[in-house]
């Protein structure tokens with residue numbers, strides 16, 4: 031079989047490495063891929079993840095048997111719709127279903143209409159009305175969200191009226207996130223541990239993956255700016271079997287039913303960003319795709335062949351498949367370029383020892399291979415160092431030990447990935 035994976039980050043590297051465990055796969059093409067992915071797949075750096083027409087032409091020309099569209103942008107742009115029109119089976123939601131991530135207004139209205147628990151909210155398309163609301167009704171902190179995709183940066187949590195007014199102005203008037211800020215959601219600030227649950231679904235059947243915990247802030251102790259994610263652990267100890275059962279009943283199944291009722295059944299990986307509040311689990315956000323870097327800790331724990339799972343999603347036979355997971359734990363530590371998520375330098379040579387332990391995998395996110403074979407940094411998040419082991423404590427130890435041995439100038443990492451999870455495990 032010839033496969034195509036759209037995307038070029040750590041998440042895509044984790045998907046590709048897992049797919050490669052299937053011996054019937056001959057070639058995997060990655061569009062565009064990256065420096066590290068080039069060791070596992072045929073990368074096509076000239077075709078970006080948003081070049082939908084080029085992706086479809088490439089798939090037709092290379093006899094692609096199955097495509098995986100991983101990032102949010104191509105999904106929202108209808109990459110899966112176009113591949114299907116060309117007769118190519120694929121994994122991922124169509125554009126209508128991808129709105130569950132691409133429009134926060136769509137997602138919030140869906141939850142309200144179908145009684146799915148989430149933060150109370152209001153939608154504004156007129157900045158004057160949003161500002162009046164803040165002045166007259168709001169309590170602080172409050173959460174201000176741009177409607178559309180914003181590279182994971184479209185959520186602001188102002189602590190007072192002044193900050194909230196500035197947030198509204200920057201999103202709606204200065205267009206800090208472009209047209210993504212034409213509408214905004216202003217919502218209630220919730221508290222509690224956060225859990226990421228990625229789930230395979232064919233529109234009707236759902237198979238939640240092992241739960242995980244992201245570490246979104248740049249600095250230790252959850253300080254500093256929001257990032258794409260500085261590290262992850264799986265499973266998430268706050269996500270007990272009781273909580274999982276409650277989420278299935280009040281969130282997961284109702285969400286699938288709501289999408290079917292709206293005429294846009296969701297097929298692919300649906301990501302539930304949950305907050306376990308004192309009043310019960312609430313949806314913070316949906317993503318229409320695998321999370322990054324959640325995928326780098328979740329897929330290593332998958333025992334069932336990933337291609338078989340993805341094909342059963344596409345064929346709508348997921349309900350007949352038994353999907354198995356390892357009992358162990360995994361931890362991923364992100365190695366970032368110094369300065370990230372603000373400005374940083376690129377082109378630093380990366381050295382990775384050959385003899386890392388077998389339970390450690392390095393997923394490449396922001397790097398590229400030069401013509402002379404040198405691997406150099408090319409992005410903010412450069413590598414994700416994942417270790418899988420029987421316990422979270424052991425996995426973290428191995429991930430950090432390997433992270434120490436990998437070098438590039440300006441390497442930055444958080445030192446406290448998994449600490450909160452370990453504390454929760456200790457009770």
Ligand code: AMP
Nearest residue numbers: 149173182185217218219220221314315
């Ligand atoms: P998002 O970009 O939607 O993942 O949001 C980024 C982060 O903002 C989330 O991971 C939460 O930590 C936080 N957040 C979003 N919505 C809320 C909310 N209603 N209450 C508290 N925190 C929130």
Ligand code: GLY
Nearest residue numbers: 244259321322323
């Ligand atoms: N790690 C959060 C996300 O993928 O959106």
